[in-house]
Amino acid sequence: MPSHNLAKITIDDLDIIGYSIAGEETVIAVPQLDVCFDIGKAPDQIIPINHVLLTHGHMDHAAGIAYYLSHRNFCGQSAGTILAPENLLPPIKDIIDAWARLDGNKLPANLVGVKPGDEFQIKPNLVARVFPTKHSRGSVGFTVIEKRKKIKQEFANLSGPQIVELKKQGVAIDNPIEIPIVTYLGDTQYVDFSQLNYIAESKILIAECTFYVDEHADRAHAGRHMHIDEFVKLIAELNNQYVVVTHTTQRTPMSQIRKILKSQVPPDRFDRIILLMDRSIRS
Numbered sequence: 001m002p003s004h005n006l007a008k009i010t011i012d013d014l015d016i017i018g019y020s021i022a023g024e025e026t027v028i029a030v031p032q033l034d035v036c037f038d039i040g041k042a043p044d045q046i047i048p049i050n051h052v053l054l055t056h057g058h059m060d061h062a063a064g065i066a067y068y069l070s071h072r073n074f075c076g077q078s079a080g081t082i083l084a085p086e087n088l089l090p091p092i093k094d095i096i097d098a099w100a101r102l103d104g105n106k107l108p109a110n111l112v113g114v115k116p117g118d119e120f121q122i123k124p125n126l127v128a129r130v131f132p133t134k135h136s137r138g139s140v141g142f143t144v145i146e147k148r149k150k151i152k153q154e155f156a157n158l159s160g161p162q163i164v165e166l167k168k169q170g171v172a173i174d175n176p177i178e179i180p181i182v183t184y185l186g187d188t189q190y191v192d193f194s195q196l197n198y199i200a201e202s203k204i205l206i207a208e209c210t211f212y213v214d215e216h217a218d219r220a221h222a223g224r225h226m227h228i229d230e231f232v233k234l235i236a237e238l239n240n241q242y243v244v245v246t247h248t249t250q251r252t253p254m255s256q257i258r259k260i261l262k263s264q265v266p267p268d269r270f271d272r273i274i275l276l277m278d279r280s281i282r283s
């Protein structure tokens, strides 16, 4: 019996499984990409995923770090890799060391400190790129990008042997291309992310929209979270095919959140939106 009842969304060949309620827990995994964005309280289902991409150190996003590492060790899996903002590495190490002393067992871990602009290789053709967010000191988001090579236009009609011959001569016949698959903003207030093409063109955007009613605008501002007014502006500026909404407040019922989104987001954008925790829509 798994520890959590996680939400699951399938978009083409990708599953997005997770749980995300503001202040309670946020953990969102894409198993086919072998990444888990934030770790929440480390649900059983995400333990086999090899990469945790931590956006910031708030308890609801980071509490499960030690359990994730410990449980992988217990199950005989390799050490998990945790990417985290570089300013968080010392306290993360402190926590892992403290737990190792409490538990009596070492917790194997690959800890990688990251900063905006960094890229980390997840698989041979897949990287996680790091960008800054506005939430807490050092907070970041991640885009998972597939890197491919595309044959240059002028060589597109050549036969296989001709291509082999050109390659032998050292001719560069293809250009590198990037396909941004999924972007996770983590917790953040509004930022004009359209400046970053790989975010604007990501097939899937996983974005927080915490607050929905006018009375909560001050809360959004104080906690550096997104209010629906900002969220509407954000997605209007981006070209994502799918927008997965996370980190919803419990102060507003899900049925009301759905109605408010529908009334405030233009229809062409609303069709792209999936509320992660809206269990009434998913079966």
Ligand SMILES: [Zn+2]
Residues within 6 Å of the ligand: 022, 023, 026, 058, 060, 061, 187, 247
């Ligand atoms: Zn949060």
Ligand SMILES: [Zn+2]
Residues within 6 Å of the ligand: 056, 058, 135, 187
């Ligand atoms: Zn936070």
